[in-house]
Amino acid sequence: MISSELLKGSLRTIVLKLLKEEGPMHGYAITRRVEELTEGKIKLTYGALYPLLHKLESEKVLVTTSENYNNRIRISYSLTPEGHSLVAEKIKELREFIDSLHQIIDLKPGISHA
Amino acid sequence: MKTKTYITGLITTTLVFLGATFKVMHWPGAGKLLTTGIIFLLFIFLPPALISGYKGEGRKESLSLYIVTYITCLVTFASMLFKIMHWPGAGILLIIAIPFPFVVFLPVYLYITGKNESHNIYNTVAVLFLLVVFSSLTALLTLNAS
Amino acid sequence: MPELTPREVDIISNAVRAQGIIYSHLPDDLIDHLCCDVESLMHEGSTFTDAFAAVRRKMGSYRRLREIQEETLFAVDTKYRKMKTTMKISGIAGTILFGLASLFKIMHWPLAGVMMVLGAMTLTLAFMPSALMVLWKETRSKKRLFLFISTFLAALLTIGGILFKVQHWPGAGVIITLSGVVTIFLLMPAILHSALVSQERRAAPVVYIIGAIAIVLSFTGFFFKLMHWPLAGMLIVTGLLVLFLIAFPWYVITTMKNDTHVRPEFIFMVVGSLAVLLPLSLMNLNLQEYDKKIMNEMTEDLSVQRNPETTLQLSGAFEAVSEEKIDSKEGEKEVITK
Numbered sequence A: 001m002i003s004s005e006l007l008k009g010s011l012r013t014i015v016l017k018l019l020k021e022e023g024p025m026h027g028y029a030i031t032r033r034v035e036e037l038t039e040g041k042i043k044l045t046y047g048a049l050y051p052l053l054h055k056l057e058s059e060k061v062l063v064t065t066s067e068n069y070n071n072r073i074r075i076s077y078s079l080t081p082e083g084h085s086l087v088a089e090k091i092k093e094l095r096e097f098i099d100s101l102h103q104i105i106d107l108k109p110g111i112s113h114a
Numbered sequence B: 001m002k003t004k005t006y007i008t009g010l011i012t013t014t015l016v017f018l019g020a021t022f023k024v025m026h027w028p029g030a031g032k033l034l035t036t037g038i039i040f041l042l043f044i045f046l047p048p049a050l051i052s053g054y055k056g057e058g059r060k061e062s063l064s065l066y067i068v069t070y071i072t073c074l075v076t077f078a079s080m081l082f083k084i085m086h087w088p089g090a091g092i093l094l095i096i097a098i099p100f101p102f103v104v105f106l107p108v109y110l111y112i113t114g115k116n117e118s119h120n121i122y123n124t125v126a127v128l129f130l131l132v133v134f135s136s137l138t139a140l141l142t143l144n145a146s
Numbered sequence C: 001m002p003e004l005t006p007r008e009v010d011i012i013s014n015a016v017r018a019q020g021i022i023y024s025h026l027p028d029d030l031i032d033h034l035c036c037d038v039e040s041l042m043h044e045g046s047t048f049t050d051a052f053a054a055v056r057r058k059m060g061s062y063r064r065l066r067e068i069q070e071e072t073l074f075a076v077d078t079k080y081r082k083m084k085t086t087m088k089i090s091g092i093a094g095t096i097l098f099g100l101a102s103l104f105k106i107m108h109w110p111l112a113g114v115m116m117v118l119g120a121m122t123l124t125l126a127f128m129p130s131a132l133m134v135l136w137k138e139t140r141s142k143k144r145l146f147l148f149i150s151t152f153l154a155a156l157l158t159i160g161g162i163l164f165k166v167q168h169w170p171g172a173g174v175i176i177t178l179s180g181v182v183t184i185f186l187l188m189p190a191i192l193h194s195a196l197v198s199q200e201r202r203a204a205p206v207v208y209i210i211g212a213i214a215i216v217l218s219f220t221g222f223f224f225k226l227m228h229w230p231l232a233g234m235l236i237v238t239g240l241l242v243l244f245l246i247a248f249p250w251y252v253i254t255t256m257k258n259d260t261h262v263r264p265e266f267i268f269m270v271v272g273s274l275a276v277l278l279p280l281s282l283m284n285l286n287l288q289e290y291d292k293k294i295m296n297e298m299t300e301d302l303s304v305q306r307n308p309e310t311t312l313q314l315s316g317a318f319e320a321v322s323e324e325k326i327d328s329k330e331g332e333k334e335v336i337t338k
Helices: A004-008 A011-022 A027-037 A046-058 A081-105 B003-025 B030-057 B060-084 B090-097 B100-115 B121-145 C006-018 C026-043 C048-059 C063-076 C079-106 C112-139 C142-166 C172-197 C205-226 C232-256 C264-300 C308-337
Strands: A062-069 A072-079
Touching: A011 A027, A011 A046, A011 A072, A011 A081, A027 A046, A027 A072, A027 C026, A046 A062, A046 A072, A046 C026, A046 C063, A072 A081, A072 C026, B003 B030, B003 C232, B003 C264, B030 B060, B030 C264, B060 B090, B060 B100, B060 C264, B100 B121, B100 C079, B121 C079, B121 C142, B121 C264, C006 C026, C006 C048, C026 C048, C026 C063, C063 C079, C063 C112, C079 C112, C112 C142, C142 C172, C172 C205, C205 C232, C232 C264
Parallel strands: none
Antiparallel strands: A062 A072
């Protein structure tokens, strides 16, 4: 289980990328898919997911549609045009971040500067 | 089984309503009705009702809230009774009674319900509203008393 | 994949709504998500009850739902949290100020007026706007907005009216009239409508309508009394009669007959009714004695035009003069006996 602190900043990028590649999804589906793709290492909680989704919607990055599903209302989230363009930018940011982290984590025990 | 308590509650409101009506219409017996109503409230209705409510809620920590509620009602309504019946000591009782809900009841209420997970915030609004209404009415009273 | 029956969906839906989750489409999000979680557990063999219990346990507690709503609101609008704190603090402070002010007034202690003005200002200028904004952000529903605005308008006018009346400032009558009109014609219909369409409605609509009419009657009567208009007493008595002998018992019987324990709401209603009725009857008492006194003074001397204040002053002077007469008479007696 990856800790939620590590997860927090990247969650936005994760959600955006997923919606770009796999089309409109509802909250539960997003949670399920992330769990599948990461082989159970990342489990999104309600408390992490929905505030983010609503925030993205208020920023006009996402848009929602509702339909009836089995006696309840299902809300599906999808990217707006602005959202689409944002995804590439966010992924680039995250990749740069990961590469920078690599530099530090893969540091070999160094010879101390004499 | 709890129907008994509900019935005593309804009897209490009926008694006080009748007493208030008689008072307004200057019919005899108003004082007796009001007195009986308040006695009903404090000694016949409230104790079983509060105990039952406490058991129903099932949270041990709420005990202080229920006790404080009872004491507040005791002090407040007894003082009103003394005032209505012009019994001696009404003034002193009133001095204690008027700030009592704010100084004793309200803090305990906020503290206990703040800790309660499933507490509905609209209940707090209702209680605050009642306190404001009650103090507004007593303020209007002073208009006539002064 | 097993699907939940409508009844099972309702159970989950009610649990979510009972927590007051009302923001935007968050209730639907959460209900659907919970249903999916339960369905997947049922797919592995659990019954609905067990699956639902397990999902609840994993979530921690029902309060978590409210916390999620709070976090969502805060994520969408960072000013929300500040406004909510303002609302809570000013609500409590304003209530306490107003309440203590009435004590000070009764005891004729100084600063009573100041406290009352401060309390009223806190409630109307800080609490109500922030509460209105918080409620708007939470519901974003035009229907409820009408209810909130009417409530605040009515409360504002009522508090203002009471303040003006107690402080003997001019315009009190106008404000009280306005507050009466707003309460009766805006607020009561709004409350009634909201109670009727509420999903938690437990009694037949008739009860609510009768209760609303009764409250309107009582309010109108009380208002008439304040304005010294005739028929006040009749209105009050009729309204209260319908309320306490018809509407309230009916409501209690239909909604609470199956309870195993006394509901706190019932205790609140009983205590609340008394807390309102008793001061009201005390007030009537004073008004009537006051009026009687005026009548006595007026019948003693019909040729002089008096208003209540002059009457009191004159009667005070009258007493002073009579004391002087008695003193001088005793003085004469002393002189004679000497």
